[in-house]
Amino acid sequence: MTTKRDYYEVLGIDRNATDEDIKKAFRKLAFQHHPDRNNDAGATDKFKEINQAYEVLSSPDKRATYDRFGHVGDDGGMGQGFGGFGGFGDIFDAFFGGMNTTAGRQGPRQGGSLQTSVILTLEEVAFGCDKEIKISRIENCSVCRGTGSKPGSQPVRCPTCNGSGQVRRVQQGFFGRFVNVTPCDRCNGEGQVITEPCPQCRGSGREKFNRTLTINIPCGVDNGSQLRLTGEGDAGTRGGPSGDLYLNISVRRHEIFIREGDNIFYDLDINFAQAALGDEVEVPTLDGQSMIKIPAGTQTGKLFHMKDKGVGRLRSGGRGDEIVRLKVTTPEKLTKEQKKLFEELAQSLGTKKQKK
Ligand SMILES: [Zn+2]
Ligand SMILES: [Zn+2]
Structure with missing residues (x-):
């Protein structure tokens, strides 16, 4: 040294x-x-x-x-x-302002990334699911396996750049005249040219395919979540890795449940008698029907937490809760008998004088 x-x-x-x-x-x-x-x-x-x-x-x-x-x-x-x-x-x-002095034969390049979207139900995101999605992506040609040459033929050294993949040109730069080195146009910097192109891909080595992928959707994803599927995008060139596929998730509005984070809300209407006397009622959950006990003297707006009946958590495991919101409803139409009973009740509560 x-x-x-x-x-x-x-x-x-x-x-x-x-x-x-x-x-x-x-x-x-x-x-x-x-x-x-x-x-x-x-x-x-x-x-x-x-x-x-x-x-x-x-x-x-x-x-x-x-x-x-x-x-x-x-x-x-x-x-x-x-x-x-x-x-x-x-x-x-x-x-020197990005003068390309290092251009040479172009190396492997990663394939493009793709994006697609999927609409899921609340049940699907609560428990996670396998979902089939259809995409159209570029893969290596099925006939030439990406070489671009007709099977049996070989590419030859590019005559323009003599196989180096680069062309040197004298250029006027900021500091004077420079030799600017750029990738060869004829061979696209690859240093070799295809003499007999593959008939399937016309020499590009690439082909578009429609694929159906089965994607495992983890529980807990939400509207606006994006899943990245490594290597499921377009194929790379010159042996480069494939791009990624980004899956944008939308969750359809549920008919009866409202999701907030890992919890879901359910609005349950009960009548005066149930609120005053207490009751046991059936409520829907993501797992089927379930019973809750309404204690006597329940007010409107009261919340009941049903543990672990919500949406599966994406990272920490476990599930959120189902929260039942009680609403005491006032009857709009009464039968004769009901009216009589309410009047008696009113009198008993001391809020109304008996009508003559
Ligand atoms: Zn081909
Ligand atoms: Zn060339």
Whole structure:
């Protein structure tokens, strides 16, 4: 391992240089020594050295460590030692406004994400369910398995870029003339071209399929919940992973229950006599009919909690409650006999004088 030059020396600045001095020195040197402009032997190494020095000195933390300890380790990569210096293209791009100096053969790319929606009943989300949903997505072609070539034929090296996947063009940039490297148009940066396209996908390697997926819906999801199904989106290209499928959930309004979080509410009407004397009545639940006991002297608005009769909880397990809201209803029409009885009651309660 060769001895490393002092970073301040590399950038031609002194130890008291300000951040602005460092930046200026780096820009000037990076411009001079960028391999696309400078064909001297050793320009690339020089450029790397400049970047390494800048990487350290432009970060207050790294600079402080460097000032105290000098070069740490002898792996030849101060940057590596401090983690996260990915290659000189990154910093260069940041300075020179996104000039693409690192274009090359295009690597694997993740497939697109898809979105679809499903409408569920309260019962389905209370207990969880398996739901079939239909989607249309791009997968690898069933005939060529994604290669794009007719089975039995092979792609050949792209004559335009000679297989490199990139084309170099001289361009006028902010700091002068640059060689701009872009992905090859002819082969789309793949470095090879298909001579005999697959008849099924016409060379794209991709095909649209209508699929029916069975999705396990966990209990407790609500209106507006979104489930992410990893890898159920469009297929990736060049061996990249598939995208994801996002399932948006709507829950249909229930005829008799109103959901609030994990609890459900049920409104139960009872008459005066039941409220005054008490009663045992049947109420519907998500699990079927159930009995509740109304004590004598119950007022309207009274709530009865039926434990664990609500919606299953998404994360913590268990279930919410069913809450029965009592409403004492006033009869609108009375039979003759009922009227007589109410009058007697009124007299007994002392609120009404007997009519003559
Ligand atoms: Zn095909
Ligand atoms: Zn090409």
